[in-house]
Amino acid sequence: MFEHMLNEEDLLLRGAVREFVDQQVAPRAAAYDESGEFPWDNFRGMAEMGLFGLTIGEEFGGQGGTARQAAIVVEELARGCAATAVIYVAHISLCTRLIDLYGTRGQRERFVPPLVAGEKMGAFALTEPGSGSDAGALSTTATKIDGGYALNGTKLFITNANEADTFVIMASIDRSLRTRGINALIVERDTEGMVITPQHGKMGMRASSTAEIVFDGSPVPEENRLGPEGLGFKQAMEGLNASRIEIAAQALGIAQAAYESAVSYAQQRQAFGQRIADFQGIQWMIVEMATGVEAARHLVYSAAALKDRGLPFVKEASMAKLYASRVAVEAADRAVQIHGGTGYFAPTPAERYYRDAKATEIYEGSSEIQRLIIARNILEDMKR
Ligand SMILES: Cc1cc2nc3c(=O)[nH]c(=O)nc-3n(C[C@H](O)[C@H](O)[C@H](O)COP(=O)(O)OP(=O)(O)OC[C@H]3O[C@@H](n4cnc5c(N)ncnc54)[C@H](O)[C@@H]3O)c2cc1C
Numbered sequence: 341m342f343e344h345m346l347n348e349e350d351l352l353l354r355g356a357v358r359e360f361v362d363q364q365v366a367p368r369a370a371a372y373d374e375s376g377e378f379p380w381d382n383f384r385g386m387a388e389m390g391l392f393g394l395t396i397g398e399e400f401g402g403q404g405g406t407a408r409q410a411a412i413v414v415e416e417l418a419r420g421c422a423a424t425a426v427i428y429v430a431h432i433s434l435c436t437r438l439i440d441l442y443g444t445r446g447q448r449e450r451f452v453p454p455l456v457a458g459e460k461m462g463a464f465a466l467t468e469p470g471s472g473s474d475a476g477a478l479s480t481t482a483t484k485i486d487g488g489y490a491l492n493g494t495k496l497f498i499t500n501a502n503e504a505d506t507f508v509i510m511a512s513i514d515r516s517l518r519t520r521g522i523n524a525l526i527v528e529r530d531t532e533g534m535v536i537t538p539q540h541g542k543m544g545m546r547a548s549s550t551a552e553i554v555f556d557g558s559p560v561p562e563e564n565r566l567g568p569e570g571l572g573f574k575q576a577m578e579g580l581n582a583s584r585i586e587i588a589a590q591a592l593g594i595a596q597a598a599y600e601s602a603v604s605y606a607q608q609r610q611a612f613g614q615r616i617a618d619f620q621g622i623q624w625m626i627v628e629m630a631t632g633v634e635a636a637r638h639l640v641y642s643a644a645a646l647k648d649r650g651l652p653f654v655k656e657a658s659m660a661k662l663y664a665s666r667v668a669v670e671a672a673d674r675a676v677q678i679h680g681g682t683g684y685f686a687p688t689p690a691e692r693y694y695r696d697a698k699a700t701e702i703y704e705g706s707s708e709i710q711r712l713i714i715a716r717n718i719l720e721d722m723k724r
Contacts (some may be wrong), residue, residue: 356409361420362650368381373421373544373547373686383426386458392456395456396436412689415590419593426545431550432462433583434464438464442575461505462500463498481690482511489523489525491509491555507527523571533559534554598675598697599630603617662711
């Protein structure tokens with residue numbers, strides 16, 4: 341239903357990722373969700389397919405590519421395993437791409453190729469116990485020392501942190517400067533005074549790891565700072581703006597999977613002597629799901645198209661995330677409903693979609709923060 345908007349290269353990419361997901365990722369998703377084990381085979385599979393090079397500069401091992409292609413990949417991954425999709429986004433969008441975009445030639449040469457090859461894993465750490473939505477209020481400090489900085493503070497809910505080798509960490513050099521005092525620092529695993537503790541008990545996305553990172557006087561060389569002093573917050577926000585299209589695509593993939601599972605179940609399940617798909621009450625739920633998925637898909641790929649054309653896309657990326665995450669939550673809810681009692685139990689994928697979908701309304705800017713961004717952009721547009 342979407343083919344007319346994709347070119348030949350997009351279709352080839354989607355076909356290859358779809359095959360990988362259907363054959364390898366989706367069949368293992370329930371087991372990984374249940375065990376909470378990190379899906380190393382999915383990570384290696386993505387690396388072998390070259391997916392970690394998408395949108396990354398060719399000079400350092402990447403293959404370039406468009407925001408639309410990144411959205412295609414994330415949508416397909418999330419259709420099979422939403423946790424694998426968030427591992428991908430944290431690794432590529434928020435770590436590799438930030439280094440590729442803002443790094444010096446030396447930093448890119450050193451850090452990007454192993455991330456693209458999947459020999460190393462990336463993570464991005466902004467959130468702290470005392471600051472999430474109000475990210476500019478972060479309290480991790482980067483105190484100047486001879487040749488660099490000493491990091492002190494705690495980061496929370498960091499995707500991939502438990503396995504990652506390369507971290508992009510946001511820390512303040514002067515808290516009185518608020519957002520203009522924040523640096524983005526590349527920190528390597530096993531840095532002195534850095535303790536990573538896995539956080540258990542997530543509602544969904546269980547195959548992705550989430551961890552707390554505590555820094556206690558951790559030394560980071562000055563040459564690991566991304567860009568000039570004080571630009572870290574701006575870099576993080578720019579990174580998040582772009583990666584929001586991918587989180588919207590992730591929500592879309594979950595919604596698509598929920599919709600497909602509901603349609604398939606409704607066609608098999610019998611009640612009152614007929615398929616439940618023949619009841620109008622069920623058909624209307626299916627129609628709502630299908631329409632929501634289609635509308636979300638247009639928002640996601642339209643935001644990606646704006647970005648690919650170098651046009652302003654921030655408002656549209658936030659709209660896509662706000663809308664697609666709501667559609668994912670509603671579609672997963674309807675999928676559970678259509679499955680009846682079966683839907684309330686694992687391993688019916690519907691209950692996993694239900695738990696996974698919720699995260700897309702929280703991370704990379706909650707739905708309330710998306711509304712704030714959209715409102716700000718609308719009001720600014722009106723001033724012009
Ligand atoms: C599974 C998972 C993975 C994550 N991965 C990462 C990661 O890799 N790196 C990272 O840095 N962070 C990560 N996060 C953190 C995530 O980005 C934050 O949880 C999110 O930004 C919300 O921040 P908070 O939890 O501190 O909530 P708070 O900011 O405390 O918000 C609490 C509630 O208040 C609302 N609220 C806040 N401000 C306003 C306002 N101005 N108007 C209206 N409502 C408001 C929020 O929308 C929310 O509903 C992850 C989180 C999860 C759940």
